[in-house]
Amino acid sequence: EAEVAQSPRYKITEKSQAVAFWCDPISGHATLYWYRQILGQGPELLVQFQDESVVDDSQLPKDRFSAERLKGVDSTLKIQPAELGDSAMYLCASSSKIGGAEAFFGQGTRLTVV
Amino acid sequence: SQQGEEDPQALSIQEGENATMNCSYKTSINNLQWYRQNSGRGLVHLILIRSNEREKHSGRLRVTLDTSKKSSSLLITASRAADTASYFCATRFQGGSEKLVFGKGMKLTVNP
Numbered sequence: 001e002a003e004v005a006q007s008p009r010y011k012i013t014e015k016s017q018a019v020a021f022w023c024d025p026i027s028g029h030a031t032l033y034w035y036r037q038i039l040g041q042g043p044e045l046l047v048q049f050q051d052e053s054v055v056d057d058s059q060l061p062k063d064r065f066s067a068e069r070l071k072g073v074d075s076t077l078k079i080q081p082a083e084l085g086d087s088a089m090y091l092c093a094s095s096s097k098i099g100g101a102e103a104f105f106g107q108g109t110r111l112t113v114v
Numbered sequence: 115s116q117q118g119e120e121d122p123q124a125l126s127i128q129e130g131e132n133a134t135m136n137c138s139y140k141t142s143i144n145n146l147q148w149y150r151q152n153s154g155r156g157l158v159h160l161i162l163i164r165s166n167e168r169e170k171h172s173g174r175l176r177v178t179l180d181t182s183k184k185s186s187s188l189l190i191t192a193s194r195a196a197d198t199a200s201y202f203c204a205t206r207f208q209g210g211s212e213k214l215v216f217g218k219g220m221k222l223t224v225n226p
Contacts, residue, residue, distance in 0.1 A: 004156075033214065042118075042202050042216040043157070056211040091156060095214075102147060103204075103214055105156035
């Protein structure tokens with residue numbers, strides 16, 4: 001069964017350091033999402049791609065966060081510099097198209113900033 | 115900001131009982147989806163209901179949608195211990211990027 005792959009599963013980093021997360025969506029899925037989930041809360045959308053283009057990044061803290069999906073397939077989310085408040089689960093998801101489809105989620109990357 | 119609000123925020127029931135959780139939202143939607151999340155894991159899609167639908171069933175799940183009240187409910191019948199998880203409603207906005215926005219979630223505990 002096709003899955004969304006994320007790596008690493010866990011990451012511990014010191015504040016002010018750079019950190020990067022990788023996501024490989026289900027093959028053929030044009031839409032890719034990055035969500036941040038703080039413990040006990042719902043996922044918050046950071047950025048949404050349609051193919052290689054960003055269609056929503058209104059909640060992405062652009063002073064420290066960046067995301068790319070250069071060939072419209074896999075994607076990288078970067079934080080530089082990391083802050084203590086960035087500790088959270090970072091979830092990647094994909095769906096077959098914009099326009100209503102269900103999203104398939106990866107297992108997430110648990111980030112701890114110390 | 116998050117679109118949906120689940121109610122109650124936590125529910126504890128006995129195995130075999132039914133569990134009902136509600137979701138309210140604020141603006142016009144394309145569809146509403148329910149997801150489950152086991153502790154520390156990714157989310158799993160459960161069921162999707164479109165804005166022109168009023169009720170949908172999938173196995174032990176029943177979801178309703180009332181667009182006039184901007185609310186939805188998810189019913190899990192004959193609950194099992196394995197249903198213990200957090201449940202989230204998510205709404206697809208109409209127009210624009212049609213982003214998928216999640217609520218804060220509801221923790222369901224099913225006691226054996």
